[in-house]
Each structure stands twice: as structure tokens, then as C-alpha cells.
Amino acid sequence: MVFNAFRRRLLLGCAFFLGLLTPIAAGEISGTLSFEKKPPSVGLAYMADDHGLSKSDNPKLDQKDQQFIQPMVVAPVGAKISFVNSDNTDHNVYAADADAGADFDIGLASPGSEIEQEVTWQDDMVIKVGCKIHPKMRAYVASVDSRYHQVIEFDRTQKTHNFRLEVPASVSVFRLWLPNYEPVEIKIEAGKEATAQLIKKGKIYGSITLKRN
Amino acid sequence: MRLYNLAPATAKAAVVLLSLCLGIGLFAQPPIKTPDPFDIEYPDDEEPSAEQVALGKVLFFDKRLSGKQNMSCASCHNPDLGFGDGFTKGVGSNGTILGRNTPHLYNLAWNTLFFWDGRAASLEEQALGPIQSDVEMNLKLPDLIERLRAVPYYQKHFAEAYPDHQPAVSETTIGHAIASFERTLISDNAPFDRFMAGDTHAMSDEARRGMALFLGKARCINCHNGPNFTDNGFHNIGVSKGDDLGRAAIQKGATTERAFKTPGLRNVLLTGPYMHDGSIGSLEAVVRHYIDAPKQSGTLSPQMEKIELSHLEILDLVAFMGALTDPIEVTPPKVP
Numbered sequence: 001m002v003f004n005a006f007r008r009r010l011l012l013g014c015a016f017f018l019g020l021l022t023p024i025a026a027g028e029i030s031g032t033l034s035f036e037k038k039p040p041s042v043g044l045a046y047m048a049d050d051h052g053l054s055k056s057d058n059p060k061l062d063q064k065d066q067q068f069i070q071p072m073v074v075a076p077v078g079a080k081i082s083f084v085n086s087d088n089t090d091h092n093v094y095a096a097d098a099d100a101g102a103d104f105d106i107g108l109a110s111p112g113s114e115i116e117q118e119v120t121w122q123d124d125m126v127i128k129v130g131c132k133i134h135p136k137m138r139a140y141v142a143s144v145d146s147r148y149h150q151v152i153e154f155d156r157t158q159k160t161h162n163f164r165l166e167v168p169a170s171v172s173v174f175r176l177w178l179p180n181y182e183p184v185e186i187k188i189e190a191g192k193e194a195t196a197q198l199i200k201k202g203k204i205y206g207s208i209t210l211k212r213n
Numbered sequence: 214m215r216l217y218n219l220a221p222a223t224a225k226a227a228v229v230l231l232s233l234c235l236g237i238g239l240f241a242q243p244p245i246k247t248p249d250p251f252d253i254e255y256p257d258d259e260e261p262s263a264e265q266v267a268l269g270k271v272l273f274f275d276k277r278l279s280g281k282q283n284m285s286c287a288s289c290h291n292p293d294l295g296f297g298d299g300f301t302k303g304v305g306s307n308g309t310i311l312g313r314n315t316p317h318l319y320n321l322a323w324n325t326l327f328f329w330d331g332r333a334a335s336l337e338e339q340a341l342g343p344i345q346s347d348v349e350m351n352l353k354l355p356d357l358i359e360r361l362r363a364v365p366y367y368q369k370h371f372a373e374a375y376p377d378h379q380p381a382v383s384e385t386t387i388g389h390a391i392a393s394f395e396r397t398l399i400s401d402n403a404p405f406d407r408f409m410a411g412d413t414h415a416m417s418d419e420a421r422r423g424m425a426l427f428l429g430k431a432r433c434i435n436c437h438n439g440p441n442f443t444d445n446g447f448h449n450i451g452v453s454k455g456d457d458l459g460r461a462a463i464q465k466g467a468t469t470e471r472a473f474k475t476p477g478l479r480n481v482l483l484t485g486p487y488m489h490d491g492s493i494g495s496l497e498a499v500v501r502h503y504i505d506a507p508k509q510s511g512t513l514s515p516q517m518e519k520i521e522l523s524h525l526e527i528l529d530l531v532a533f534m535g536a537l538t539d540p541i542e543v544t545p546p547k548v549p
Contacts, residue, residue: 037258066243066444089242089435090515092468107467110515132466133514134446135325157251201257 027190028213029165029174035198035206039154042071043178044126044142045163046149047171048185053145055079058116061129061139063087068129068139071153076145077123080116085109092132093117095141100125102141105132119143126177142177159206167212176208188212245428247406248440253322253396256337261393264374269394271370271546272387277360279306279350286343286391289315292543295483296398301491305348312457314491317484319541320441320477322396329473329489331447332463336392341384354384361387366549400479403539416536423533426526431503433530435516442478442537448514449473451506452488459489472514482538496531 031045055078062069062084075081083093083106093115094105102121109115121127123143131137142149148167155161165174169190176184182199190212198206255261261269272278273286284306290296296318298304303311313329321327326334333339343349344357361367361382371381371390378386405424407415416424427433436444447460449471460469473489487493493502500522507519522530 066438090468092466094466105466108515131446132460132464133448133468133472134444135331136445203257 027167027169029167029188030211030213031163031165031176032209033152033161033163033176033198033206034208035159035161037159037205038156039159039161039206040179040181041138041154041156042140043152043154043176044072044074044140044144044149045152045165045174045176046074046142046144046146047165047167047173048124048146048175049171049173050146050148052147053149058082060084061093061141063091063093063131063137066134066137068137070139070151072126072140072142072151074142074144074149074151075119077119077121077143080118081141082114082116083109084114085111087111090133091137093129094132095127095129097121097125097127100127100143102127126179128179140179146171174210181205184208186210242434242438243440243444245405245434245438245442246409246440247401248320248323248399250399252440255396256335256389256392261389261396262374264370265390265393266397267394267546268370268374269390269392270543271366271548272391273394274545275548277364278344278352278357280352280356281306284350286340287545289343289349290318292541292545295319295480295485295540297484299485301486303349305346306350307348309348311348313489314486316476317480318395318398319400319479319484320398322399323439323441323445324443324477325445326474330460330463331474336395337385337388340388340391340395354387357387358382358384364549398541398543400539400541403479404536405533406539408536417532419529419532420536421533422526423529423531423536426522426530427533431500431520431522431526431530432516432518433503435518436475436514437478443475446475447472448475448516449512450503450517451509451513452490452492452502457490468514470512478534479537480540482535483540496534497527500527500530 053076055076058080059073059075060082061073064086066087066089073081085091088111091109092107093109095102100121104117106115106117121143123145126140126142129139129141148165148171150163150165152161152163172187172189174186174188178198180200184196184198186194186196188194188210193211195207195209197204198208276282276285278285289298289303291298298315300315302313303315305311316329321336327336327339333342341354344352345354367382371386374390375381375386404415404420436446436448438444447469452473453459453471458471460472481496485494487499493499504520504522507513507517
């Protein structure tokens with residue numbers, strides 16, 4: 001994510017110099033998530049009305065200590081995800097998500113191997129990937145093409161979490177995805193605040209507050 | 214001066230630590246340790262109430278859960294037999310011999326998939342399986358619900374334990390109560406746990422040597438890792454030679470053929486006979502399997518490394534497994 005933000009700034013900077021783009025007033029959305037119980041392990045916040053994320057980034061999803069190192073990667077349709085096995089044991093990454101049309105199995109991946117998988121399934125979906133040998137391993141792939149996104153890793157001992165998302169003036173549709181929760185969509189303009197409930201299986205489990213400067 | 218005196222001991226400790234690190238691949242496996250209740254994933258993150266657990270315990274021991282009213286969960290998962298039955302393979306309520314060995318139920322609160330082939334995704338889902346299975350308890354769920362509703366004790370206690378559920382006695386609440394009881398079957402005070410907490414006398418010399426072998430050259434740690442000595446994973450270790458394809462019957466793939474779930478090893482001394490088919494009678498024979506199997510077949514999990522152990526080392530490993538013993542006393546409840 002840090003890399004993405006840096007690259008974005010670099011791109012914006014170049015565009016500014018070349019005079020290809022009128023300078024955009026970069027703003028920020030700050031958010032607070034409050035959970036009544038243990039939070040989920042990970043979430044994704046993104047601006048759904050941007051579609052500029054490059055397909056040629058080849059995000060990596062690494063495995064070590066019988067875990068996926070990143071809880072989630074963001075990879076737009078057409079991008080190739082690299083499954084890297086940095087562990088000293090074999091893994092077998094797969095996904096089977098009928099709703100998203102995602103069904104792949106990279107087979108036996110020995111320590112040190114790197115296997116690519118193209119995102120060929122539906123746009124704007126979050127799918128679960130797992131390991132056929134170690135079912136406790138879990139990560140997510142978001143087929144999202146927004147440059148303005150942030151993967152939020154939750155410290156599960158804390159009930160309140162803050163995040164910030166840098167956003168240009170051109171976008172206003174904020175979305176939050178949390179595993180097993182109903183997705184949240186909030187349209188938010190500069191200078192405004194908004195709140196929404198976090199709902200899982202029809203029950204309220206927390207809330208989100210946004211503030212855009 | 215003082216520092217100087219300590220130095221040799223510190224250096225020695227550093228060498229020991231270093232060789233231990235190298236032996237277990239720089240701590241690359243989830244470490245063996247005492248399990249942490251914080252890591253238990255309850256459905257919807259709700260810890261069950263004491264009433265729900267107590268109700269689940271009564272159901273676990275109630276023979277009403279079988280068609281002929283002659284068998285409870287505890288008939289096969291007998292608390293006095295390591296929550297197993299001591300048989301090679303389970304025996305159903307009408308005498309049918311089942312396809313697999315009855316597994317223990319220790320520390321399943323931390324487990325992900327259930328049954329030897331992982332076909333159940335939760336304890337709630339699992340609990341309703343044996344009740345309906347025609348070779349196990351052989352009772353249709355609507356009939357069970359009707360039976361339970363006719364008992365005043367259950368009317369009262371389901372209503373108290375599940376005030377938000379209408380009707381209180383249902384598939385959901387029966388599964389939830391039994392699973393909630395099962396999640397309390399926690400064994401976490403074995404000599405190994407006391408040793409890890411700093412009581413160096415808690416484990417014998419044999420067991421300590423066995424632990425070093427377990428983590429080191431015997432490679433048990435490849436699969437029996439984490440707080441409950443299981444990666445919760447599926448491996449072909451060369452036990453099944455017949456037509457039980459294990460995990461592959463549930464999920465196809467290059468790595469699932471004849472793969473079975475790695476059982477947790479807490480209280481393993483109490484849970485024989487061993488393996489999904491109950492084909493190995495003693496822990497010593499289990500260790501010999503790990504020496505022999507990689508020499509015989511080429512299609513095993515790559516984590517089944519070729520190992521050599523002397524007779525004494527085998528006994529040390531068995532002593533270490535013995536140090537994972539912390540039986541759970543369950544007083545059978547009064548079944549109404």
C-alpha cells in the first residue's frame with residue numbers, strides 16, 4: 001500500500017510537470033471503525049468510482065510459517081497475482097468461489113516456488129484463497145481497480161480502529177468490505193461527515209464514521 | 214567479575230538455542246506451546262453461556278439421540294477412553310462397524326475442519342452428522358426434536374439457554390449446545406505445559422530429549438505443530454492402502470489423495486489405537502511407521518522426510534508424547 005501511495009504521488013507529480021492534468025487538490029478521508037466484539041482480521045476501504053489501478057503491477061501473495069503474510073491483495077481483473085512460497089513446507093493455494101466465478105488451483109508449490117495466476121473472474125469481488133494442505137491458512141483477493149484503496153489489518157484485541165485514505169476531489173463513493181459483513185457504501189463529499197452501521201447476518205456489530213476534509 | 218562467571222553458561226545456552234533454531238528451520242513452523250483461549254473462534258464471536266454448555270453436556274450423554282435409544286455421543290467418544298472407544302473402528306448403534314477410527318475430542322475448539330477427511334466445517338455442523346447417519350445413531354432430526362420437546366427438563370432448559378430462539382428446541386440449538394460443550398474439552402496443563410511455563414522438573418530427561426527429537430531430526434514438527442500439535446492440515450503419510458481416499462473424496466487436488474487430517478497429539482497416550490483406520494496399536498509402532506513409510510512409497514507428502522532413529526530415540530519420542538497428558542475429568546450428568 002505504501003508503495004502504491006508513493007507511486008501515485010509520483011505519477012501525479014509527473015502529470016503536473018508535464019501539464020497533462022490540472023493539479024488535483026488531494027484530500028483525505030479519515031475513518032473510525034468501532035466493533036462491539038472482536039473485529040474481523042482484515043478489511044478493505046476503497047473509492048469505488050476510480051478505475052485507474054494498473055493491471056501490470058503483479059501483486060505478490062507470500063506464504064510463510066503456514067500463513068499468508070498479507071491478509072489481502074488488491075488485483076484488478078487482468079492482473080497476475082504471484083503466489084510466492086517463502087515457507088519451508090509445501091503449499092497448495094486454491095480458490096473456489098462460485099459467485100465470483102473464481103476457481104483455480106495452483107497445485108503443489110514447493111518451498112521457494114513462485115506461481116502466477118491471472119485474475120479472470122468478476123470485477124469488484126473479494127474472494128477467499130486457501131491452501132488445500134493447510135485449511136487454517138486464509139487470505140483474500142480483491143478484484144478492485146481503484147487506486148484509492150487501503151487494506152486494513154485489525155489488531156483483534158482492540159475494538160476501535162482508525163484509518164486514513166488519501167483521495168482526489170474527483171472521487172466520492174467510499175466502500176468498506178469486511179469478511180461476512182454486509183458491504184458499506186457511503187457517498188461523501190469534501191467537508192462532510194457520515195456514519196453507518198456494520199451489519200453481519202442481519203445484526204449490528206459496530207459502526208463506521210467518516211470525515212472528509 | 215560476575216559477568217565473566219556467567220559467560221560460559223550464556224555461551225552454551227546460545228549454542229544450544231542456535232542449534233535448536235537450525236534444527237527446526239529457524240522457528241518456521243507455528244511453535245508448540247500452551248493454547249490461548251483468545252484464539253478460539255466462536256461462531257459469530259459469541260462465547261456460549263454456562264447454560265448452553267451444561268445443556269450440551271446432557272445431550273452428549275443422552276441415548277435419546279439414537280434411534281434405538283441405546284447410544285449417546287459418549288458411547289463412542291468415551292471420556293474415560295480419551296474420548297474415543299478403544300476400538301480399531303467405530304461401532305454403530307446396530308452393531309455396524311464404521312469405516313474409520315473414532316477420534317478423540319481434545320482441544321477441537323482451535324480446529325478448523327472436522328472428521329478425518331475434513332468434511333464438516335464446524336462443530337455445530339459436525340454434531341448433527343452422527344445423529345442422522347444410518348450406521349451410527351440413526352435418528353431423523355424431526356424425530357429427535359419431537360422426543361426432546363416431550364421431556365420437561367429439555368423444555369425448561371432449552372428455553373432458558375436460548376431465550377432468543379423460537380422454537381427453543383431446534384436443529385440449530387441442538388447443534389450449538391453440543392458444540393459449545395465440546396469446545397470446553399480443553400487440556401492445557403500437561404507436564405509439557407508446566408515445563409514451558411518454567412518448571413524444568415515437569416518433564417523427565419527422556420521426555421526432554423524426545424522434545425528435541427520431535428522438533429529436530431524426527432521432523433514431527435513438520436505437521437504436528439502449533440499449540441495442539443497439529444497444523445489442522447491433510448497429509449498422505451502412507452497409512453491408507455485400501456480404497457479410502459481421505460480428503461480427495463471431498464476436495465480434488467494434487468495434494469489431497471489419501472491425505473487425512475493431522476490429529477492433535479494432546480492426551481495421545483490415552484487415545485489409541487491410532488490413525489484414521491485404527492491400524493497402529495502403540496505409540497512406539499507409530500514412530501516406527503514414520504521411519505519405515507518414507508522408504509516404501511514414493512507418493513507420500515513431501516513433509517514426510519526420511520528419518521532414522523535408534524531404539525532409544527524412539528522411546529524418548531514416546532516419552533515426550535506421554536508428557537502431553539492432562540486428562541479431562543468429566544462427571545457424567547444426570548440424564549433426565
